[in-house]
Amino acid sequence: xxxxxxxxxxxxxxxxxxxxxxxxxxxxxxxxxxxxxxxxxxxxxxxxxxxxxxxxxxxxxxxxxxxxxxxxxxxxxxxxxxxxxxxxxxxxxxxxxxxxxxxxxxxxxxxxxxxxxxxxxxxxxxxxxxxxxxxxxxxxxxxxxxxxxxxxxxxxxxxxxxxxxxxxxxxxxxxxxxxxxxxxxxxxxxxxxxxxxxxxxxxxxxxxxxxxxxxxxxxxxxxxxxxxxxxxxxxxxxx
Amino acid sequence: xxxxxxxxxxxxxxxxxxxxxxxxxxxxxxxxxxxxxxxxxxxxxxxxxxxxxxxxxxxxxxxxxxxxxxxxxxxxxxxxxxxxxxxxxxxxxxxxxxxxxxxxxxxxxxxxxxxxxxxxxxxxxxxxxxxxxxxxxxxxxxxxxxxxxxxxxxxxxxxxxxxxxxxxxxxxxxxxxxxxxxxxxxxxxxxxxxxxxxxxxxxxxxxxxxxxxxxxxxxxxxxxxxxxxxxxxxxxxxx
DNA sequence: GGAATATCAATTGTCAGACATATAAAACTC
DNA sequence: GAGTTTTATATGTCTGACAATTGATATTCC
Numbered sequence: 002x003x004x005x006x007x008x009x010x011x012x013x014x015x016x017x018x019x020x021x022x023x024x025x026x027x028x029x030x031x032x033x034x035x036x037x038x039x040x041x042x043x044x045x046x047x048x049x050x051x052x053x054x055x056x057x058x059x060x061x062x063x064x065x066x067x068x069x070x071x072x073x074x075x076x077x078x079x080x081x082x083x084x085x086x087x088x089x090x091x092x093x094x095x096x097x098x099x100x101x102x103x104x105x106x107x108x109x110x111x112x113x114x115x116x117x118x119x120x121x122x123x124x125x126x127x128x129x130x131x132x133x134x135x136x137x138x139x140x141x142x143x144x145x146x147x148x149x150x151x152x153x154x155x156x157x158x159x160x161x162x163x164x165x166x167x168x169x170x171x172x173x174x175x176x177x178x179x180x181x182x183x184x185x186x187x188x189x190x191x192x193x194x195x196x197x198x199x200x201x202x203x204x205x206x207x208x209x210x211x212x213x214x215x216x217x218x219x220x221x222x223x224x225x226x227x228x229x230x231x232x233x234x235x236x237x238x239x240x
Numbered sequence: 241x242x243x244x245x246x247x248x249x250x251x252x253x254x255x256x257x258x259x260x261x262x263x264x265x266x267x268x269x270x271x272x273x274x275x276x277x278x279x280x281x282x283x284x285x286x287x288x289x290x291x292x293x294x295x296x297x298x299x300x301x302x303x304x305x306x307x308x309x310x311x312x313x314x315x316x317x318x319x320x321x322x323x324x325x326x327x328x329x330x331x332x333x334x335x336x337x338x339x340x341x342x343x344x345x346x347x348x349x350x351x352x353x354x355x356x357x358x359x360x361x362x363x364x365x366x367x368x369x370x371x372x373x374x375x376x377x378x379x380x381x382x383x384x385x386x387x388x389x390x391x392x393x394x395x396x397x398x399x400x401x402x403x404x405x406x407x408x409x410x411x412x413x414x415x416x417x418x419x420x421x422x423x424x425x426x427x428x429x430x431x432x433x434x435x436x437x438x439x440x441x442x443x444x445x446x447x448x449x450x451x452x453x454x455x456x457x458x459x460x461x462x463x464x465x466x467x468x469x470x471x472x473x474x475x476x477x478x479x
Numbered sequence: 480g481g482a483a484t485a486t487c488a489a490t491t492g493t494c495a496g497a498c499a500t501a502t503a504a505a506a507c508t509c
Numbered sequence: 510g511a512g513t514t515t516t517a518t519a520t521g522t523c524t525g526a527c528a529a530t531t532g533a534t535a536t537t538c539c
Contacts, residue, residue, distance in 0.1 A: 011492070013296060025330070031338055037519060048494045050289050053520090054296045057252060061297035062330070069520045070502025080334045088301075088331055091264070093412075095303070095319045099270055102409060109360070110409035117356035121348070170341060170349035170417070173332075178413055250521070276490060287523045292491085308491045309531030 013054035016045050020055065024064055024077055035065065035075040063088065082169055086176045093181030104185055104233040111178045112226035115159065116219055118166040118175065123215035126165030133161040134207045141200050144193075151196065152186050158203055165210065189229075189236050198228060252293035255284050259294065263303055263316055274304065274314040302327065321408060325415045332420030343424055343472040350417045351465035354398065355458055357405040357414065362454035365404030372400040373446045380439050383432075390435065391425050397442055404449065428468075428475050437467060 010018075023029050036044065041052045056075055059065045063084040065075045078084075097107055122130075137158040141151060156179060163175045191199070202225045209218035249257075262268050275283065280291045295314055298304045302323040304314045317323075336346055361369075376397040380390060395418060402414045430438070441464045448457035 013492090014299075017300065021330075025333065025337075027337070039519090050292075050495095051493060053289075054293055054492095057293040057296050058300035060253075061256065061300040062327075064334070067520065068502085069500070071516090071518045072503055073501075073519045075520090080331070080338050082335070082339070085331050085335045088327070091260075091301070092319070092324050092327055094264060096321070096324045096412065097409070098264075098266070099319050100321070100408075106407055106409055110407050110413065113356040113360065113405075113407075113410065114353060114413060117352040121352065166352075168345055168349050168352075169339075170336070170345055171352060173335065174349065174353060174413060174417055178409070252521090278490085289524095290522065293521095306491065307531090308529070310487090310489045311532050312490050312530075314491090 011054075012045075012047050012051050013058065016041070016047070016052065016055035017058040019045075020059060021062075021064060029077045031077050031079045033077045035077070037074055082173055085173055089173065089177040090180045093177035094184065097181050098184060104237070105230060107182055107185060108226060108230055108233065111182055112222060112229075114175055114178050115163065116222055118163045118168075118171055119210075119218045119222060120215045121168060121171075122162055122165035123210050123213045123218055125167045126210050127167075130161050130165040131207060131211055134158055134203070134210070137161065138200060138203050138207060141196065141203065148190060149187065151191060152183060155186065155199070156180055156183060162206065162210070189232050191232075195228075195232055199225070202228065250293075251284075251286050252290050252297065255280075255286070255291065255294035256297040258284075259298060260301075260303060268316050270316050270318045272316045274316070276313055321412055324412055328412065328416040329419045332416035333423065336420050337423060343476070344469060346421055346424060347465060347469050347472065350421055351461060351468075353414055353417050354402065355461055357402045357407075357410055358449075358457045358461060359454045360407060360410075361401055361404035362449050362452045362457055364406045365449050366406075369400050369404040370446060370450055373397055373442070373449070376400065377439055377442050377446060380435065380442065387429060388426065390430060391422060394425065394438070395419055395422060401445065401449070428471050430471075434467075434471055438464070441467065 020029075020035070029035070035041065035056075038049050038052050038056070041055075042049045045052065056065065056067065059075075060067060063078055063080055066078045067073070067075045096102070137154045140146065140154045141158070146154075159179050160172075160176075163179065164172050166172070202221050205221040206218050206225070209215075209221060259268075259274070268274070274280065274295075277288050277291050277295070280294075281288045284291065295304065295306065298314075299306060302317055302319055305317045306312070306314045335341070376393045379385065379393045380397070385393070398418050399411075399415070402418065403411050405411070441460050444460040445457050445464070448454075448460060
């Protein structure tokens with residue numbers, strides 16, 4: 002009951018799917034070179050532009066990379082965390098902006114997932130993570146800071162909190178949840194007083210992590226969640 | 241210090257990025273029709289094949305859809321949750337298989353995130369979610385079940401658990417973490433005895449959620465995590 | 480007049496062939 | 510032997526064309 006049945010996909014989509022499946026199935030390992038475009042065209046019995054469209058589809062998903070020149074070609078890409086982050090963030094951002102996800106739902110998800118990191122972060126955070134958090138807190142308390150810069154710093158703070166768990170898979174998962182909310186957070190204008198409150202809560206969290214006190218960090222995070230939501234409610238109500 | 245600086249990207253990549261930014265910035269709203277390929281080619285001062293490659297890149301990310309015919313063209317796509325799931329799972333699966341993520345790291349992330357859902361799921365799960373979980377538990381206890389089918393049912397169980405939180409953003413985020421682990425989980429062969437134990441823990445979780453007891457569900461999930469990891473250790477050690 | 484049908488026009492999908500450009504290896508020069 | 514030039518191979522891009530799809534329009538028939 003999928004597209005595969007009711008609508009024959011484009012040739013380029015079919016070819017892309019075929020190659021993608023081979024990669025996922027492990028038939029093509031990382032850094033393996035695909036046949037040249039001309040060879041692929043012959044294999045699939047299509048023209049070179051069609052093959053190229055298929056390869057561009059895969060390149061858009063960071064599944065392959067291409068290289069020009071004599072020893073060039075298309076290679077199975079080693080999917081790096083930054084690549085995956087970037088895709089994750091793009092997708093999450095669009096999902097949030099296109100599906101009328103309420104601020105409440107997004108906040109709830111974000112903080113719930115973030116709390117999942119707290120336990121581990123309290124155990125494992127390095128001095129480096131703490132230093133990053135303190136630095137962002139300092140930046141956030143500067144009076145002249147623009148709203149955009151404040152939000153960006155807020156995100157950097159939470160990234161450090163998440164990274165403190167020292168689990169790259171969790172960092173990757175959270176990147177989407179945290180960063181995708183930036184557009185929503187930017188809609189909430191922070192008054193001087195609410196910034197003060199947020200900074201105070203950030204400090205509480207950093208203190209708790211420094212003391213390796215997961216329970217207290219959790220509590221501060223919950224308070225922050227409730228406060229963020231109340232700010233969001235105010236903004237929604239005033240319109 | 242990115243590719244944008246040291247390597248001028250392909251024209252098709254530049255054009256794709258340009259259109260993508262316009263979509264993300266909200267300049268192109270959902271279902272808006274993009275100019276025809278010929279018009280885009282003229283606007284960007286490139287040939288049609290180049291424009292087409294750019295559009296295929298966007299189509300691969302489900303950002304646009306194309307339609308043939310007189311009133312056809314490329315339209316900004318409404319990114320649905322299933323679309324986002326699919327991308328999320330593909331990316332996560334590749335990330336796990338290509339980055340030598342240890343089973344320990346992946347398990348840790350998965351269960352930590354899943355525990356984040358438990359609290360909400362205990363409050364909000366519907367009878368429907370419970371029924372799904374019970375049905376999967378029953379299937380898992382059937383003796384003749386293949387390893388693949390057991391793993392698939394395991395995933396379905398955990399999906400129901402996550403969906404019970406009634407937060408689509410969390411469901412989306414968790415889809416990647418849970419399903420991407422299928423290949424890893426398939427590597428662990430389950431003996432009759434370990435299946436029994438897993439089913440018992442699943443039942444405990446279902447019971448706890450039925451009783452809306454988040455603490456007990458949490459505990460059972462933690463036990464399941466520890467048991468899964470010990471099984472993984474056994475498999476690793478025996479090779 | 481209204482409905483079924485035929486035609487048309489716009490747009491994407493595909494193709495063939497060509498040239499430009501990048502790049503590493505081979506051949507050449509000193 | 511080191512440096513330079515050539516060459517082969519691959520991707521990147523362009524031109525031009527035709528096929529297929531599909532909504533809109535005109536036409537025909539009752």
